[in-house]
Amino acid sequence: MLGHTAKVQAVLKDYRTAPITEAEKALFQFLEKVNRQSHQISQVDVDQARRAGWTDEALYDAIGVCAQFNYYNRWIDASGVQDMPAIGYQMSGHRLATEGYARPLAPENDHSHPHAPGADRYELPPTERKVTMEPMFLRDVEEREGGGQYAELIRQTRAAGAPVSQIFHLFAFKPAMTDHLSYFTQELMRGASPLSPGLRELIAAFTSHQNQCLYCANSHAAAAGRLLGSRALVQAVLDNYRASALSPAEKALFGFIERVTFRSWEIRRGDVDQVRQAGWSDEALYDALTVCALFSFYNRWVHAAGVHVMPPEWHEVSGKRLAERGYVLR
Amino acid sequence: MGPQFAAMEAAGVPVPQILYLFAFKPRATDHLSRYTQELMRGPSPLAPGMRELIAAFTSKRNQCPF
Numbered sequence: 531m532l533g534h535t536a537k538v539q540a541v542l543k544d545y546r547t548a549p550i551t552e553a554e555k556a557l558f559q560f561l562e563k564v565n566r567q568s569h570q571i572s573q574v575d576v577d578q579a580r581r582a583g584w585t586d587e588a589l590y591d592a593i594g595v596c597a598q599f600n601y602y603n604r605w606i607d608a609s610g611v612q613d614m615p616a617i618g619y620q621m622s623g624h625r626l627a628t629e630g631y632a633r634p635l636a637p638e639n640d641h642s643h644p645h646a647p648g649a650d651r652y653e654l655p656p657t658e659r660k661v662t663m664e665p666m667f668l669r670d671v672e673e674r675e676g677g678g679q680y681a682e683l684i685r686q687t688r689a690a691g692a693p694v695s696q697i698f699h700l701f702a703f704k705p706a707m708t709d710h711l712s713y714f715t716q717e718l719m720r721g722a723s724p725l726s727p728g729l730r731e732l733i734a735a736f737t738s739h740q741n742q743c744l745y746c747a748n749s750h751a752a753a754a755g756r757l758l759g760s761r762a763l764v765q766a767v768l769d770n771y772r773a774s775a776l777s778p779a780e781k782a783l784f785g786f787i788e789r790v791t792f793r794s795w796e797i798r799r800g801d802v803d804q805v806r807q808a809g810w811s812d813e814a815l816y817d818a819l820t821v822c823a824l825f826s827f828y829n830r831w832v833h834a835a836g837v838h839v840m841p842p843e844w845h846e847v848s849g850k851r852l853a854e855r856g857y858v859l860r
Numbered sequence: 861m862g863p864q865f866a867a868m869e870a871a872g873v874p875v876p877q878i879l880y881l882f883a884f885k886p887r888a889t890d891h892l893s894r895y896t897q898e899l900m901r902g903p904s905p906l907a908p909g910m911r912e913l914i915a916a917f918t919s920k921r922n923q924c925p926f
Binding site: 538541542545561562566585587591592594595596599603606610611615617621622626627630704707708710713717718794795813816 | 877881891893895896898901904911912921923
């Protein structure tokens with residue numbers, strides 16, 4: 531794609547010795563950390579990449595791509611998508627380079643221009659306690675007005691004098707892109723599935739907890755608690771799912787999810803057969819591993835952009851919103 | 861995606877199995893495709909080629925050959 535196959539190969543082999551610029555080396559060094567240790571990213575890492583010459587928008591996009599392929603990698607590994615002969619990669623590379631990733635949607639599925647949310651429909655976080663949030667690592671993302679449904683929500687929240695959940699900025703920065711992410715997330719988390727929305731939220735909280743993403747774990751634990759009717763069960767699963775009150779079949783499912791989160795490349799047909807024998811259909815497994823893969827994306831996106839954990843009562847408000855209204859603002 | 865798979869098979873082209881993952885729940889994955897399209901090809905300070913390189917880099921580090 532860069533017109534230099536040898537250069538691409540050199541970067542994949544070892545970016546530090548590849549014939550690329552110092553700025554590009556700094557970017558790959560940053561992305562290596564986003565990929566494998568996103569919970570340890572700090573302002574220092576982001577500033578270092580910025581000093582190499584990258585704008586916040588460039589870093590936002592680079593983080594987005596790296597996080598998104600953490601989604602795809604797990605999706606592919608855990609569902610057993612097989613390696614192809616070289617001709618297959620040549621053809622798919624050509625297809626991606628010329629046609630890209632999507633065809634136009636049928637009009638009934640095209641939600642790319644959702645209505646702005648009604649001004650009176652959102653419950654805002656409690657404001658009694660004065661808490662100052664640390665700024666995000668990507669300041670431009672937080673400071674730009676942004677557009678679409680989330681920019682509107684940010685304006686309403688500020689107008690009410692309430693604190694803004696920083697993940698809203700990640701959505702508002704590029705709404706032409708993130709509106710599709712919202713709809714995908716909504717369909718995955720609330721659409722037709724053998725897994726209840728509560729169980730899907732629990733998988734999201736569990737994955738985020740394993741990835742040490744407190745922001746996501748707290749919000750989705752709150753949503754799961756509401757949808758399942760037991761906050762104690764949710765906490766027990768996060769603490770140690772093996773000792774929780776989950777059924778043996780559910781424990782087998784969470785054991786599988788744990789592997790998808792940490793070592794998806796080691797998953798083999800036998801692993802999937804084992805969890806299927808616990809009673810799960812292929813559709814249930816597809817939905818479960820897709821939720822896990824999606825939150826492996828969100829956790830990195832949130833960590834590396836510097837979305838900070840909030841006081842517990844704010845996460846409760848987010849959890850309530852997710853449980854009652856879902857992921858698309860309308 | 862059914863006819864597309866049939867056409868690929870008729871032409872002797874291997875069907876990348878990831879297409880089956882998209883085809884299983886298109887109500888969800890149509891949005892995933894569009895999100896990915898915008899992320900990988902939409903306006904950005906990073907060229908599409910650079911974004912593909914980041915994708916390949918991430919996948920290589922995660923030992924995912926795709």
